[in-house]
Amino acid sequence: QVQLVESGGGLVQAGGSLRLSCAASGGTFGTYGMGWFRQAPGKEREFVAAISWNGGSAYYADSVKGRVTISRANHKNTMYLQMNSLEPEDTAVYYCAARYSGRASFNRSEYAYWGQGTQVTVSS
Numbered sequence: 001q002v003q004l005v006e007s008g009g010g011l012v013q014a015g016g017s018l019r020l021s022c023a024a025s026g027g028t029f030g031t032y033g034m035g036w037f038r039q040a041p042g043k044e045r046e047f048v049a050a051i052s053w054n055g056g057s058a059y060y061a062d063s064v065k066g067r068v069t070i071s072r073a074n075h076k077n078t079m080y081l082q083m084n085s086l087e088p089e090d091t092a093v094y095y096c097a098a099r100y101s102g103r104a105s106f107n108r109s110e111y112a113y114w115g116q117g118t119q120v121t122v123s124s
Helices: none
Strands: 003-007 010-013 018-025 033-039 046-051 058-060 068-073 078-083 092-099 118-123
Touching (some): 003 092, 018 092, 018 118, 033 068, 046 068, 046 078, 078 092
Parallel strands (some): 010 118
Antiparallel strands (some): 003 018, 033 046, 046 058, 068 078
16 A cells, blocks of 8 residues: 655765655545664664654664754655765665554564665765
């Protein structure tokens, strides 16, 4: 029902910035809690950031706090992840996810829909 498409990934030098986008179609985007997760080769998918349905609440993993800002534009059916001061350890495939509950959550199992991912590579 809900389709999510990430974009904005690419190759960036350490210390650089990227803005990831997640475009949603189907469903009712403005009611969903949304999240960003990432997965590096050989690693489990891990939580990055989450945002409530209206953007009123946001949560971040300790590994990215202070360097990342999650936001959403419900009128555009789009969620964003602004990433600054990128480090090689940030290299991963980044996924956006949606849950019917409007609450932000760090728990991967609570999300019903996932995008295909976008690759972020940070060179040293």
